[in-house]
Amino acid sequence: MQNDLKVKWDINALVLYDRPVSRYVETSVNEKHELFMRLSADYHQFSDVDSGSSCVERTSLTIKEQGSAARLRTDRPFLLISSTSWTEDEDFGILLSALNEYDRMKSSDDALPRVICIITGKGPLKDYYLNEIDRLNFENVKIITPWLSTEDYQLLIGSADLGVCLHTSSSGLDLPMKVVDMFSCRVPVCAVGFQCLEELVVDDVNGRVFNSSSELAEQLQVLLRGFPNENSILTRYKENLKVFQNSTWDIQWSAIARPVFQR
DSSP states (O other): OOHHHHHHOOOOOOOOOOOOTOOOOOHHHHHHHHHHHHTTTTTTGGGGGGOOOEEEBBBBEEETTTTSSOOETTTOOEEEEEEOOTTTTOOHHHHHHHHHHHHHHHHHHHSSOEEEEEEOOTTTTTHHHHHHHOOOSSEEEEEEOOOOOOHHHHHHTOOOSEEEOOOOOOOSSSOHHHHHHHTTTTTOOEEOOOOOOTTOOOOOOTEESSSHHHHHHHHHHHHHHEEEEEEOHHHHHHHHHHHHHHHHHHHHIIIIIHHHHHH
C-alpha cells in the first residue's frame, strides 16, 4: 500500500501494521476445557461418548478430574480453525476439497490424526457451503460452523493447533485481520497466496502459503503428521511467532504513529 500510494499519488506514507492486542493470547488448558465443555452442549463433536466416572469431566479433547487441573487428551483430534464472512472473496471450496483429500489419506495412514475443523462467522454464502458440507461423507474430519461470542471466539483462536486463511484481496493491498488474530495467539496459518501476503505470512517461517486445494492437502498431511506428538515444523513456526506476538499494537503505535502526531 505504501508503494501504491507513492506511485499513484506521490504520497510518502509510513506503514503501521495491525498487531496483537492484549485479549488475543494462547488459551490455557483449563480455559480450553471450560470452553469445550460449553461447546459440547451444542456440538457433539466436543463431547466424550464415554462419560466414565462422575468425578471426571471429559470432552473429546480434554479431561478434568475432580480437584485437579485439566489436561489435554493424548487421543484428541487436531483442532483446525478458519473464520470468514462467507463472501465470494473466500473460496471455501478449496478447503473442503483439501479436507476431502486429507480424509481419504487418513483412512490408510494411522500417523494422521482425526480433525475437528471449525469455521466461524456469518455471511451470504454460508447456507450454500453448509449444503456442500452436508453432502460430504467424511469419516475422519468433522466440520462445525458456530457463531460465537467475542469472548469464546478469542478463546477458540487461542485453542487451535493451526489456522487456515482463504482471504484474497481484490486490491492486493490489504492483509487479513484473521491471521493477525491467529498469530497473536501463536497459531501458525496456512494461507492462500496473493500479492503482498508475504508481508504477514512468510512461507515456511510462520506458516505455509498455498495456491490450490491439492497444495493445501499436502501441507496438512505434513503439518498434522504424528499429532499429538510434537511436530518439529509446527513447533518452529510457533517459535518464530514469538517475534510477532511481542510486537504489540501499543509498541508499534508508539514507535511509528505517535511521532507523526507529535510533530
